[in-house]
Amino acid sequence: MQNPIIVVGMGELGSVFARGFLKLGYPVQAVNRQQSMQDIAESIPNPVAVLIAVGEADIHQTLTDCPAQWQEKTILLQNELLPRDWEATNIKNPTVISVWFEKKKGMDSKVVLPSPVFGQHAKLVFDALATLDLPCVQLDSExxxxxxxxxxxxxxxxxxxxxxxxxxxxxxxxxxxxxxxxxxxxxxxxxxxxxxxxxxxxxxxxxxxxxxxxxxxxxxxxxxxxxxxxxxxxxxxxxxxxxxxxxxxxxxxx
Known part of the structure; x- marks a missing residue:
């Protein structure tokens, strides 16, 4: 049995990525607003990756609260994101994707451009989006x-x-x-x-x-x-x- 992938924030985008991870054969553990990341980290200390898919307004608090066991496994996808946002917390070397597809309630994902991704989980993200026919490009440098x-x-x-x-x-x-x-x-x-x-x-x-x-x-x-x-x-x-x-x-x- 594969270790799971954690998805923090199961809104429109989080749900798209969760579907891609499931199609690759990974179990997915969702974390919603009412749940404590720390409690889940105690039962799943070693996930494959942790996708943080909360909105811009919640990102800083979520990064600050991210359990120590997960801090080196994060994937970030927020708008208005810059290195200063994770460098101000204990998150180290996150995988980051600039999402160029739009997902609204009741609509299929609408692609504007291929979404660039960089970091240790770039191939995982690329493969997950490929299962959904969403174009992605892996970058070579920070x-x-x-x-x-x-x-x-x-x-x-x-x-x-x-x-x-x-x-x-x-x-x-x-x-x-x-x-x-x-x-x-x-x-x-x-x-x-x-x-x-x-x-x-x-x-x-x-x-x-x-x-x-x-x-x-x-x-x-x-x-x-x-x-x-x-x-x-x-x-x-x-x-x-x-x-x-x-x-x-x-x-x-x-």
């Missing part, structure tokens, strides 16, 4: 992973925050509001550079964002989380004393 995480953040934050100003979908944003899109993108990248303590390559990142637009041109810009994302971005900007003029202008109009 530098590649950082680029992909920043690209995803750029896509999410630019579309959500620009959407607060102009609405519409990503195709309309690029075609009709390129000035707003580019101004927001530059402010977002100023924040990402601060959070990663690095200078990320801007032209390739913006091209990478536009490539994602082409993968799902009708994708709406402004999700439910857009106001919270803007507020969080401005919190980072204030802490780093960044100007981010378009972000402040959009906040003032809300």
């Amino acid at each position: 530098e590649e992973l950082l680029y992909e995480l920043v690209r995803k953040n750029l896509y999410i934050l630019t579309t959500n925050i620009a959407g607060l100003k102009v609405g519409g979908n990503v195709s309309e944003l690029a075609e009709n509001h390129a000035d707003v899109m580019n101004s927001v993108a530059q402010d977002v990248l100023d924040i990402q550079d601060t959070l990663t303590q690095s200078k990320q390559p801007r032209e390739p990142l913006i091209e990478g964002m536009l490539e994602a637009f082409e993968g799902d041109p009708q994708h709406g810009c402004m999700g439910r989380s857009a106001p919270a994302r803007l507020k969080r971005a401005l919190g980072f900007a204030d802490k780093a004393k960044l100007d981010v003029p378009i972000l402040r202008e959009i906040q003032n109009t809300l």
Whole structure:
């Protein structure tokens, strides 16, 4: 009998990955909000891997609370994730995937781009998604992973925050509001550079964002989380004393 894979958070994405692991022949142990990770870790101290699939709002507390037995086996998939998020906890060398498929209730998964993954469990993730016909690409380095995480953040934050100003979908944003899109993108990248303590390559990142637009041109810009994302971005900007003029202008109009 295979050791199980733990899935913390059985929402839409957690359920997709759980199905892939089951199709590979692994038992899956779910952990929901009412359950203690520590209690389950005492009965399953040596799982194959631990997928943490909680939402962005819960990720930091979940990483902090992750039992010691599991800390070197984690797989992370949250939006707005950067190395600083796990480096602030006891999580060591997690496997990280930038998820580029969308899964909503009652809908099949919708692929925008192949999802890049890096870390010790990259092949496990790749194989699990392959059972579901979801494309995935295994990365070769932490530098590649950082680029992909920043690209995803750029896509999410630019579309959500620009959407607060102009609405519409990503195709309309690029075609009709390129000035707003580019101004927001530059402010977002100023924040990402601060959070990663690095200078990320801007032209390739913006091209990478536009490539994602082409993968799902009708994708709406402004999700439910857009106001919270803007507020969080401005919190980072204030802490780093960044100007981010378009972000402040959009906040003032809300």
